[in-house]
Amino acid sequence: MAGSVLSIKDLHVEIEGKEILKGVNLEVKGGEIHAIMGPNGTGKSTLSSSIMGHPKYEVTSGSVSLDGENVLDMAVDERARAGLFLAMQYPSEISGVTNADFLRSALNSRLGEGNEISLMKFIRKMDKQMEFLEMDLDMAQRYLNEGFSGGEKKRNEILQLMMLEPKIAILDEIDSGLDIDALKVVSKGINEMRGEDFGCLIITHYQRLLDYITPDHVHVMMQGRIVKSGGPELAQRLEAEGYDWIKKELGIEDETVGQEA
């Protein structure tokens, strides 16, 4: 079976009564890596949060589907079990719940009752992925994200990605606040996932991450819409010339929309 398809059509989203997304169209297929770039405040994070079902965002019109199933009708956990994953920009800290317990609970939720992973198998899998991501094995027994540094949190998001093996992953500014070594490790994790059954949407300000992960498609977001799409060369041009040429080309003065949440 070929990879999954995440299809976003004319998506409009409000936060606290203010429209942030004004008609986003995008299709991400298994095997593809898409990058959405754009300055701050143009709606990039809103797009990722809306796809996952963040409680603060209200979809007012348009559709999001995964392999034909209406994602917007699903609760957040159902979206995840359907195969979506969002590596968050600001992962929550949850005191008293160890990373390992959390991940096992998440994995078992996906596998469903009766198909739970054995403890030994789980530990082996987790150890292996942690080593791959050059994480301290102690982090399995630390409370979820509590007291983690920025870099540790981001690695932990990628660890979850690798453990849960979603069909489509969205990475929301996974590169922000990372030093070059951490960035390389995170990229290594994502590249490891690359394959027919894995589609990925990377949201970023910077070309930097794309030096390590070559996207198949690059999109630029402004004013709550995707205003330009291209191949990897588009990212390179943005890195070299910034965004002004696009604004000029499209006659945009202020690229932002509402407030970026």
Add this chain to the structure above:
Amino acid sequence: MTTETKWPFDQEYITSFSKEMSEPAWLTELRVQSLEKAEDLPMPKPDKTKINKWNFTQFEKLLVKSDVFSSIDELPEEVKALVDQEAKENSLYVQRNNKPAYLQLSKEMQEQGVVFTDIFTAAREYSDLLKKYFMTAVKTDENRLTALHAAFVNGGAFLYVPKNVQIKNPIQAIFLHDDAEANLFNHVLVVAEDNSSLTYVENYISTTGAANGLVNIVTEAIAGANAKIQYGAVDTLAAGLTTYVNRRGHAGRDARIEWALGLMNDGNTISENVTNLVGDGSYGDTKMVMVGRGEQTQNFTTSIIHFGKNSEGYILKHGVVKDSATSIFNGIGKIEHGASKSNAEQESRVLMLSEKARGDANPILLIDEDDVTAGHAASVGRVDPLQLYYLMSRGIPKTEAERLVIHGFLAPVVNELPIEGVKKQLVEVIERKVK
């Protein structure tokens, strides 16, 4: 004014009860005097909870008949689950309602002169020792309920560790309530003499649902110079029982008293936990978790009172309230004049799981000395929707996500309990109660 007694049992009855138990004269005397005083003493006044309609004084039976258990195998399953049966070197006391029902004493303890027995045996066989400490940390005339407690004591345990004796294995007491007509006036006295150390864990467990009675517990934990007491407790008394539980510590010079309390009663409960840091350099640490559910009202007052210089007191309380339950958390750090260089810290967190649940956290610092440090943090809130969103975004269903957050919230205290079986039981109780 009538001279008719207000209490279900009069002095004559108490005197003959005491004689029947072959108690020493001083104890009979103490019972009678306490009963006499009770009428003029005020009820305790837990801050922000009205208890004038609660029944703490009227009851039918002072003793119920219960059978003993001749071996561990005979213990009911609920009790067995609490006992670490692998650890043969543990000491265990099981009380069934008012009846001392089983006692197992480790060799280690016997050889080192440790006393661990029920309160009646203690009165008969260790009268002088008991007299020296009984109702000293908690005074009979503090309020009406402490007086009635002293008058009606009908169960409990006495643990005495002599000087320089370190007991490594946890000492466990299980107070089983399995008779709906039983009323508990339970007294636990734990004494750690100078330079000794011990870990004591108790469980109050109801296996009868249809109870209608009252519980009046007084615990005294007395730590001599440089002694260490780790005191763990899990209370799971049934909904029909109205409980007054007063656990108090008295720490001598450089002594440490550490409480880990899981207060999971289903009935109305007034819990008072006070640690008096009397000696210089003494240390008190109280960790508490509680869950309120149904219609119950609970009041948890936790105090650490600093008398000694360089004394340190830490209070950490986490509670969950659901349904229409009410839980009041009062935390008091008090530094007396002269207790210089002392430090009083406290943190209370209440998580409310339903619209009708009521939680209230009141941190109080009373400081009568300049050269000290103190701090407090308190919060009452609901489960953070962003935490739930995060967990759910990994495929975890909402109910499971809530369960994880609640367990995590209570974990800092649960993890402190020194017996694995008890820890496991507490986790299970929490699971059952928050579901």
